[in-house]
Amino acid sequence: MDKSKKQKRQEAILSTALRLFTNMGYFNTSVSDIQLSSDMSVGTLYNYFQNKESIAITLYRNIENCLYEALCEIEKKHDNAHSRCRAVINHMFDTTERNSDVMQYLLYTKHREFMPVEKSVFASLPFLKMKDFVIQGQKDGEIRKIEPNVAMNAILGSAIHMIFLRIDGVLDDSLQVYFEDSWECSWRGVRA
Amino acid sequence: MDKSKKQKRQEAILSTALRLFTNMGYFNTSVSDIQLSSDMSVGTLYNYFQNKESIAITLYRNIENCLYEALCEIEKKHDNAHSRCRAVINHMFDTTERNSDVMQYLLYTKHREFMPVEKSVFASLPFLKMKDFVIQGQKDGEIRKIEPNVAMNAILGSAIHMIFLRIDGVLDDSLQVYFEDSWECSWRGVRA
DNA sequence: GTCTATATGACGATAGAC
DNA sequence: GTCTATCGTCATATAGAC
Helix, strand or coil, rough: CCCHHHHHHHHHHHHHHHHHHHCCCCCCCCHHHHHHCCCCCCCHHHHCCHHHHHHHHHHHHHHHHHHHHHHHHHHCCCCCCCHHHHHHHHHHHHHHHHHHHHHHHHHHHHHCCCCCCCCCCHHHHHHHHHHHHHHHHHHHHCEEECCHHHHHHHHHHHHHHHHHHHHHHHCCCCCHHHHHHHHHHHHHHHHH | CCCCCHHHHHHHHHHHHHHHHHHHHCCCCCCCHHHHHCCCCHHHHHHHHCCCHHHHHHHHHHHHHHHHHHHHHHHHHCCCCHHHHHHHHHHHHHHHHHCCHHHHHHHHHHHCCCCCCCCCCHHHHHHHHHHHEEEEHCCCCEECCCHHHHHHHHHHHHHHHHHHHHCCCCCCCHHHHHHHHHHHHHHHHHHH
């Protein structure tokens, strides 16, 4: 199944844009930068995308879907809150190390500054799914019955902040090095 | 002690810029926007500040210092890690509710996109001080002896993420409502 | 110090040939 | 579909009168 040339070029634009947006920021990246780094002309670029913003939106939706699917897989493989949440964080740490730009664009970027329509990523599908894991865990007696937002945040918030610190260059070692200790703190905080 | 007119105008520029930067983002705010909202001319504005970036930097330094001083006060008032860390988070939650723009600019903004020289806020003076609180707590046997970055993050990371959620509009209630529960989770995670 | 007017340049996006 | 050339706009910053 060969990818059509059209699809290949679309993906080239998206992956170039992802790299530039995360390295220099959306506003410091010009359409011309994207076009030059993708080895095509402005005209071609505008043939594939309506404008700069639509590149950013497509990219965002793709990554969001990708994370959502990963969470659905995790839901199927595990049957309790403890191992589901653990797997989610492990997956996010892993993705940050292996494919930093993706997590950086999804979590770290302030989307609303250039995509006014978008809501917070933390109110989007993958994180609603994660919240379901937590609420189910409370029903099952695994997690203390505190306000769900607080429980969710106690588990996920510190993990996401670890990712931020790593992206910021504050942590020298890979996230995998910190994973077990960090997870233990999170779980101690909420377990019943 | 009357403020000189000069000082008043400087502060007017800074507070206007803070409001605009946090509401619309640095790149969506033009110098002309700042000038119009401050009721002065471009020329005057450039008489007080070298350029747009220097407004952003001055603002950032001021807020950073302000938080650092608050932490020094907390250090004096409390003599153990538990109550120091608790007071820090309480202070940050409080400031977020009372003076949202300040915390938003300090923590939420991606400074490096427009101030290339700055390092991560989490590697700056106030957060080094906070880390001292944690390390001292480990020495005193209050906090488990895990990697200091992890301990620090378990306490502060989830709190900061709560602030992010509040700024993002994901949390409907004020942070004070969540404070006790959230703090309890954090402390359970790290206490010896 | 404060203003108005303007220089300068970059950027997003389009036109139109091939 | 792809390219080059270019348009219109707007932003930062400066010049120069008062």
